[in-house]
Amino acid sequence: MKILIVGGGMGGTILANNLARRLHGELKSGKARIIMLSASDRHMYQPGLLYVAVGRMTPDELYRDQASLLEPGIEFHVDPVTEFHFAKNQVNAQSGKSYDYDVLVIATGSRPMMASIPGLAENAETFYTEETAVKMFKALRNFEGGRVVITVGVPHKCPMAPLEITFMLNDYFKDRGIRDKVQLHYTYPIGRVHSLENVAKWAAPEFDRMGITYETLFNMKEVDGANKVLKSEEGSETKYDLLIAIPAHKGMEVLEKAGFQNGWVPTNRATLHMEGEHGKNVLVVGDTTNLPISKAGSTAHFEAEVIAENLAAVVKMGAPVRDYDGKVFCFIQAGKERATYAMFNYTTPPSPQPPTRAVHWFKTAYNKLYWTSARGLL
Amino acid sequence: MAKKIIDAKGSFCPGPLMELIAGMKAAQVGDELEVLSTDKGSANDIPEWVKKVGHEFIETREEGGVWHVLVRKAK
Numbered sequence: 017m018k019i020l021i022v023g024g025g026m027g028g029t030i031l032a033n034n035l036a037r038r039l040h041g042e043l044k045s046g047k048a049r050i051i052m053l054s055a056s057d058r059h060m061y062q063p064g065l066l067y068v069a070v071g072r073m074t075p076d077e078l079y080r081d082q083a084s085l086l087e088p089g090i091e092f093h094v095d096p097v098t099e100f101h102f103a104k105n106q107v108n109a110q111s112g113k114s115y116d117y118d119v120l121v122i123a124t125g126s127r128p129m130m131a132s133i134p135g136l137a138e139n140a141e142t143f144y145t146e147e148t149a150v151k152m153f154k155a156l157r158n159f160e161g162g163r164v165v166i167t168v169g170v171p172h173k174c175p176m177a178p179l180e181i182t183f184m185l186n187d188y189f190k191d192r193g194i195r196d197k198v199q200l201h202y203t204y205p206i207g208r209v210h211s212l213e214n215v216a217k218w219a220a221p222e223f224d225r226m227g228i229t230y231e232t233l234f235n236m237k238e239v240d241g242a243n244k245v246l247k248s249e250e251g252s253e254t255k256y257d258l259l260i261a262i263p264a265h266k267g268m269e270v271l272e273k274a275g276f277q278n279g280w281v282p283t284n285r286a287t288l289h290m291e292g293e294h295g296k297n298v299l300v301v302g303d304t305t306n307l308p309i310s311k312a313g314s315t316a317h318f319e320a321e322v323i324a325e326n327l328a329a330v331v332k333m334g335a336p337v338r339d340y341d342g343k344v345f346c347f348i349q350a351g352k353e354r355a356t357y358a359m360f361n362y363t364t365p366p367s368p369q370p371p372t373r374a375v376h377w378f379k380t381a382y383n384k385l386y387w388t389s390a391r392g393l394l
Numbered sequence: 395m396a397k398k399i400i401d402a403k404g405s406f407c408p409g410p411l412m413e414l415i416a417g418m419k420a421a422q423v424g425d426e427l428e429v430l431s432t433d434k435g436s437a438n439d440i441p442e443w444v445k446k447v448g449h450e451f452i453e454t455r456e457e458g459g460v461w462h463v464l465v466r467k468a469k
Contacts (some may be wrong), residue, residue, distance in 0.1 A: 145462060168417045169417045170408075170412055170419070171408060171412065171413075171416040175407050175408055193465055203416055204412075205412060206409065206411045206412055206415075206439065207411075207439050207443065209414055211406070211407040211408045211409040212409075212433070213408045233442075233443055233445070233446055250446050250447050251446075251447075251448075252469070264416075264419075277420055278420055285404075308400075308401065308402040308403075308404070308405035308408065308409075308410070308413045309405060309407070309408075310407045310408065342404055344407065346407075347450050358404050360407070361404075362403075362404030362405075363404060365406045366406065375406075385424060
């Protein structure tokens with residue numbers, strides 16, 4: 017069985033390694049092959065960008081060589097896919113080569129779309145790429161006081177990021193001794209400060225305690241850079257001196273070209289198969305799905321484990337063994353020295369505990385331990 | 395004009411309203427969007443947002459623990 021994994025991010029890499037371990041014998045005998053196509057020879061630990069933006073990590077700490085993370089037996093090529101031909105079980109890639117498959121896994125991730133809001137890219141700082149995270153840090157370094165507005169697009173990647181960056185900014189300005197000169201104002205698309213009701217119930221009093229103001233039911237419409245005003249779809253406006261954006265995200269362009277709206281692939285919530293007539297041998301993992309769950313690394317991780325277990329079982333027994341239950345686990349960095357977490361699935365909401373230093377240190381350790389996760393060990 | 399189903403059952407995060415906001419951006423004026431939610435809060439928070447932003451709320455009904463909230467993109 018030839019298994020083609022398109023995408024070498026968190027989901028694709030964890031899947032490939034987990035699967036390679038399960039199919040060690042089959043890879044050796046030639047009964048199975050795992051081929052990975054990626055757009056890059058480097059692998060980025062994307063959650064680290066939050067820390068780069070506030071000067072707590074440097075960009076070089078976020079990268080490893082992709083080939084060094086992969087189990088022996090995985091055939092790895094830096095050759096981004098340019099076209100999907102589902103009816104022919106084949107993809108075309110940038111090199112001009114075609115790759116065919118028995119099973120395809122799409123793990124291409126998502127991309128920030130600062131350009132989706134007029135004026136946003138020109139006037140806001142963000143931290144979803146190395147370049148923008150470094151630029152944001154420099155803007156923070158040069159900021160001497162005024163009104164900082166945090167604004168959130170829909171849908172966005174990492175649902176904890178809006179809260180986390182706000183808490184981190186609070187501590188950043190305190191450390192610089194200028195917190196009294198900075199007004200932090202948080203905006204959020206729905207009617208509370210976070211999607212998760214229990215997280216919102218915890219975070220709103222924290223904002224009050226820290227002197228962070230907030231406005232809910234605020235969806236970005238446009239940025240008037242000349243007058244430093246952010247306008248919402250709901251008709252309100254807010255002034256800013258420094259605008260920090262969690263931008264809306266889209267799936268990758270190659271998937272939009274393939275006909276998927278906004279690049280999100282319709283996916284069965286339990287089996288993780290692509291919906292539609294060609295989805296029987298196509299699986300989708302991570303941000304790429306259209307599932308109504310968090311676009312987060314842990315989502316990709318838990319989905320990848322299910323897919324690996326099922327594909328291995330199909331190779332060995334001819335049938336998959338379990339469904340994905342919607343499991344997500346998100347750390348919540350509640351400032352520079354405290355953290356908590358939220359764990360939930362399709363049927364059970366989270367009940368986050370008050371943040372502690374212990375969870376913060378575990379998160380700090382996980383920033384390094386991630387590389388064992390990517391290798392499929394943790 | 396199309397009718398689109400947004401299946402947000404079991405969605406705690408980002409949640410049904412956030413799914414609708416994303417779906418609304420991708421829809422055309424006049425399209426109907428039906429959100430399926432297992433969170434009874436959707437029966438209140440979706441109409442609240444739809445009214446505030448200026449879209450049209452059509453109806454809410456509950457079937458077997460699933461709330462169906464129907465709205466129309468108006469602008």
